[in-house]
Amino acid sequence: MHQNELFHIAENWFHEQKWEPFPFQKQTWAAFLEGKHGLLNAPTGSGKTYALWFPIVLDYIQNHPDYRTKHKKGLKAVWITPLRALSQEIKQPAERITQDLGTQMTVGIRTGDTSTKERSRQRTTMPDLLITTPESLHLLLSSKGYAKLFKDCTAIVVDEWHELLGTKRGVQMELGLSRLKTVCKDLRIWGISATIGNLEQAREVLLGPTSKELENSVLIKAEINKKITVKSTIPEEMETFPWRGHLGLHLLENVIPIINNSKTTLLFTNTRSQCEIWFQKILEQHPEYAGELAMHHGSINKETRLWVEQAIRNESLRAVVCTSSLDLGVDFAPVETVVQIGGPKGVARFLQRAGRSGHRPGKESVIHFLPTHAMELIEASAMQKAVLHHAVEDRIPYLNSFDVLIQYLTTLAVSDGFYPDEMYQEVRQTFCYQALSEEQWQWLLNFLVMGSQSLKSYDEYKKVEVEDDGRFVVNSRAVAMRHRFQIGTIVGDATISVRYQKGGYIGSIEEYFISKLSPGDVFTFAGRNLEFIRIKGMSAHVVNSTKRTNKVPSWMGGRLSFSAKMSELLRQELYTAEFPQEEQSPEIQSLAPMFAKQREESLVPQPHQFLIETFKTSDGHHHIFYPFEGRAIHEGMSSLLAYRISLLTPITCSLAFNDYGFELLSDKKIDIQAILDNNLFTTDFMLSDLQKSLNSNEMARRKFRDIAVISGMVFTGYPEKGVKMKHLQSSSELLFDVFKDFEDDNLLYQQAYTETFEHQLEEGRLRLALERIAQQEIVWKKCTKPTPFSFPIITDRLREKLSNEKLADRIKRMVKSLKTGK
Known part of the structure; x- marks a missing residue:
C-alpha cells in the first residue's frame, strides 16, 4: 500500500468520528511511515496519542496485506508512560483504532498494578501493543530470552518525555533504548513532550547524541494555539504584611462560585497536607457538597484514586482537591475549570495544570490563581506573562549516573549476560554516558564482580560472575530475585501503610510523620479523622475518630522551590511596581x-x-x-x-x-x-x-542512601517485608564512611557529592x-x-x-x- 492509501484509511476513520486530523498528526504519520525517529511537541489534550498509535497500526497494515485474515502474534510496539495511572487512557484509543480498522492486534498493559495471572499469560503470548513503565521495561530486560521477545518490535514511544528528562528514570530509559536499538532490527523511537524549553536537547537525549537515529529524526511541533486564560483571585482586603500560614483558606468562599459555575473543577494544591486541609474545610463550611467533592493525591490507595478518576469522567463530581497526582495527561474532558491554590513554583507545572481544563482540541483552558499570601500575586502576574510569551523551563539531563548504570548492567547479567566490549560501545551511545572513560568502565566491571576495593572480602557484594568466554552473568537465584525486586530509580522516604485495625487499607504516609505520633493521637488523612493505635511491621493501625484535630501529615516533597525561569519572571514582574500604574498588571496594582x-x-x-x-x-x-x-x-x-x-x-x-x-x-x-x-x-x-x-558531608551522606539503593549495595527488602528506612540509612551511612576513610576514589561515593552540588544545591x-x-x-x-x-x-x-x-x-x-x- 502507498502512503496515500494508508492516509486515506486514517482520515476516513477520523471523519467517521466527526473529527479532522491536525497537520501535526499527519506530519507525524508521514515521518513514522518513512522510517524516521522523532520528538513530537504538543500541548496536553491536543490528540498526541492518535498522532502515534495510528502510524504504528498503519505500518503493520502496510507490512501485512492479509492482516484481516492472518495474524502473526508477538510484540510489535511498546508505549512507555511515566505514570501507570495513565495506562488505561493510552489503551482506549489504541483498542479503538485496532478494532475499527479490522486488525486482530491485541493491546495489553504491564505495570506494577498488573495481576500475576495477566503477567504469566503475557509470558507465553505478548500483546501486539504493550503499554508499560520504564521500570517494567527493565523487568522485561531482566528475563531470560528477552531478545526473542523484542525482535519483531518496530516502535517504541516514550510519552511525557519532559517528565522523565532530568531524572534518573530518564537515564534508565536512555539505557533501555540503547539495548532495544541493538536487539530490534527495525525500530523507530519516538518521544512525546509537552511543555519544555530545550526541545532540541530533549531529542538528542532521547535518541543519543552521536547516533544514526538522531541523524534520521524530526522534531514536530503542534502549532495549536491553545488559549489559556489566567484569572487571579484578588482579595478584597489586601494584606500589607503577607504570611504563608493560612494556606489561602481566607479565600475559600471565593472558590465556591467557581465550583458552582462549572461542570467539574480541579483544585490543585502544592502539598498533600494542604490538599487534606482544603478538602476538610470546604466540607465543613459547605456540607451540601458531601458526595460531590473528592480528594486525589499519591498517598491515597489505588482503588480510591481510580474511583475518583472515573467519577470525573462520569461527571458525577463537582470538584476534586488534588496534588500533582493529576498533573499528567489523564484525559478528563468534563473538567471545565482549574484552580491553582498557591504559587506553582514553575511555569511548566502551571501550564500542565491549566491544560487539564478544556482538555479537548480547540477548547479554552481556564485556570484561576488563588494566592495563599499577598506576595504570591506577583507570581500570578509573572504567570500571565509566561503564558503570553510561551516561556518554559529547560530540563537539565543527568550525566554519569553510575548507580543507574550498575543497576542496568546487573539487569542484563541476570537475564542473558553481556560482553563488556560490546556493552561499552552501546552504553557510550547514550547522552548520559557519552564521556564514560575506559578507566571508569573498568572500575564499574570490577565493582560488579568484587563489590569495590574496600568490600572485596565480603561475599554479599559479589553479584556477577565472569564465564570462560568473558560473558558477565548472575548465576545466583537469590541475587537475581533480590535484584528484580529492586529495579527502579525512585527512592522515596519509607512509607508506612495506614490500615484500619480490623483490616482495610486507607493509604500510605511517610515514616517520619508516623514516628512522631503517640497512641491515641488523632490526625486527618484521606478526608477522615483517624486515631492512631500502634505500628505493626510497616503498617499503622487506626480507627475512625470524631475528635477534632489540627494534625495533618506533611510530606517531604512539600517544599518546592522556584525554577530558574520562574525566578527570572518574578524579578521582572516585581520591578514593574515602580512603573506608572497604567503599565502595571491588575495584580501588581492591587x-x-x-x-x-x-x-x-x-x-x-x-x-x-x-x-x-x-x-x-x-x-x-x-x-x-x-x-x-x-x-x-x-x-x-x-x-x-x-x-x-x-x-x-x-x-x-x-x-x-x-x-x-x-x-x-x-x-x-x-x-x-x-x-x-x-x-x-x-x-x-x-x-x-x-x-x-x-555540612556537605551530611548532605552527601543522605544523597548516598539513594545511590546505594539504586546500585543494589543496600537491599530494601521484599514486598510486605520492607527494610525500615532508618536501617537503610544506617547501612548506607556505614558504607559511605568506609569509602570516605579507605576508598575516596570510589565512583559512587564521588557521585554523592556531585549530585549534592549539581542537583540539590x-x-x-x-x-x-x-x-x-x-x-x-x-x-x-x-x-x-x-x-x-x-x-x-x-x-x-x-x-x-x-x-x-x-x-x-x-x-x-x-x-x-x-x-x-x-
Whole structure:
C-alpha cells in the first residue's frame, strides 16, 4: 500500500468520528511511515496519542496485506508512560483504532498494578501493543530470552518525555533504548513532550547524541494555539504584611462560585497536607457538597484514586482537591475549570495544570490563581506573562549516573549476560554516558564482580560472575530475585501503610510523620479523622475518630522551590511596581498598599539594585537579603554567606529562607559594611566555601542512601517485608564512611557529592546569581521594624516553634503593632 492509501484509511476513520486530523498528526504519520525517529511537541489534550498509535497500526497494515485474515502474534510496539495511572487512557484509543480498522492486534498493559495471572499469560503470548513503565521495561530486560521477545518490535514511544528528562528514570530509559536499538532490527523511537524549553536537547537525549537515529529524526511541533486564560483571585482586603500560614483558606468562599459555575473543577494544591486541609474545610463550611467533592493525591490507595478518576469522567463530581497526582495527561474532558491554590513554583507545572481544563482540541483552558499570601500575586502576574510569551523551563539531563548504570548492567547479567566490549560501545551511545572513560568502565566491571576495593572480602557484594568466554552473568537465584525486586530509580522516604485495625487499607504516609505520633493521637488523612493505635511491621493501625484535630501529615516533597525561569519572571514582574500604574498588571496594582508600606521603611528594588534590610526585634538582630532566586538557591547562598562572615568575626546565626530571600538572625549586629568591603558575594572559592559552610558531608551522606539503593549495595527488602528506612540509612551511612576513610576514589561515593552540588544545591544557578549580584548596586536599608517583604521570612521561622493557633495569634499581634506602630 502507498502512503496515500494508508492516509486515506486514517482520515476516513477520523471523519467517521466527526473529527479532522491536525497537520501535526499527519506530519507525524508521514515521518513514522518513512522510517524516521522523532520528538513530537504538543500541548496536553491536543490528540498526541492518535498522532502515534495510528502510524504504528498503519505500518503493520502496510507490512501485512492479509492482516484481516492472518495474524502473526508477538510484540510489535511498546508505549512507555511515566505514570501507570495513565495506562488505561493510552489503551482506549489504541483498542479503538485496532478494532475499527479490522486488525486482530491485541493491546495489553504491564505495570506494577498488573495481576500475576495477566503477567504469566503475557509470558507465553505478548500483546501486539504493550503499554508499560520504564521500570517494567527493565523487568522485561531482566528475563531470560528477552531478545526473542523484542525482535519483531518496530516502535517504541516514550510519552511525557519532559517528565522523565532530568531524572534518573530518564537515564534508565536512555539505557533501555540503547539495548532495544541493538536487539530490534527495525525500530523507530519516538518521544512525546509537552511543555519544555530545550526541545532540541530533549531529542538528542532521547535518541543519543552521536547516533544514526538522531541523524534520521524530526522534531514536530503542534502549532495549536491553545488559549489559556489566567484569572487571579484578588482579595478584597489586601494584606500589607503577607504570611504563608493560612494556606489561602481566607479565600475559600471565593472558590465556591467557581465550583458552582462549572461542570467539574480541579483544585490543585502544592502539598498533600494542604490538599487534606482544603478538602476538610470546604466540607465543613459547605456540607451540601458531601458526595460531590473528592480528594486525589499519591498517598491515597489505588482503588480510591481510580474511583475518583472515573467519577470525573462520569461527571458525577463537582470538584476534586488534588496534588500533582493529576498533573499528567489523564484525559478528563468534563473538567471545565482549574484552580491553582498557591504559587506553582514553575511555569511548566502551571501550564500542565491549566491544560487539564478544556482538555479537548480547540477548547479554552481556564485556570484561576488563588494566592495563599499577598506576595504570591506577583507570581500570578509573572504567570500571565509566561503564558503570553510561551516561556518554559529547560530540563537539565543527568550525566554519569553510575548507580543507574550498575543497576542496568546487573539487569542484563541476570537475564542473558553481556560482553563488556560490546556493552561499552552501546552504553557510550547514550547522552548520559557519552564521556564514560575506559578507566571508569573498568572500575564499574570490577565493582560488579568484587563489590569495590574496600568490600572485596565480603561475599554479599559479589553479584556477577565472569564465564570462560568473558560473558558477565548472575548465576545466583537469590541475587537475581533480590535484584528484580529492586529495579527502579525512585527512592522515596519509607512509607508506612495506614490500615484500619480490623483490616482495610486507607493509604500510605511517610515514616517520619508516623514516628512522631503517640497512641491515641488523632490526625486527618484521606478526608477522615483517624486515631492512631500502634505500628505493626510497616503498617499503622487506626480507627475512625470524631475528635477534632489540627494534625495533618506533611510530606517531604512539600517544599518546592522556584525554577530558574520562574525566578527570572518574578524579578521582572516585581520591578514593574515602580512603573506608572497604567503599565502595571491588575495584580501588581492591587498590591499598591503593600508596596507603599514597604517604601515607608525600605524600598522596592529595581533591576540594578540588590536590597539588604536590617532591623532589631525581641528575637535578635535580623539581616535580610533579597536575591529573588528561589528557596533552593537561598539555602546555599545563606550558608555560604554565614560561613564567610564567621571568618571575619566569630558569630553564630540562625538561617531562614523562602523563595524571595533569606535571613541571618543573630544575637549581635553583623557589620554589613564589612560584608560589602570584603566582597563576600564573590564566586571565588565558591565550591570549597560551600562544602565547608553546609555540612556537605551530611548532605552527601543522605544523597548516598539513594545511590546505594539504586546500585543494589543496600537491599530494601521484599514486598510486605520492607527494610525500615532508618536501617537503610544506617547501612548506607556505614558504607559511605568506609569509602570516605579507605576508598575516596570510589565512583559512587564521588557521585554523592556531585549530585549534592549539581542537583540539590544547583551550584551552577548559585554561581550565576552571585555574578548577577556582583553587577548590581547594593542598597542597605537600616529599618526600625520588619517590612512587608521580610514578614513572610520571619513568620516562617516562627512556624517551626509554634502550633498553628499560637502562630496565628502571635502574627495577628505582630501585624497590629506594625500597622499602628505600638
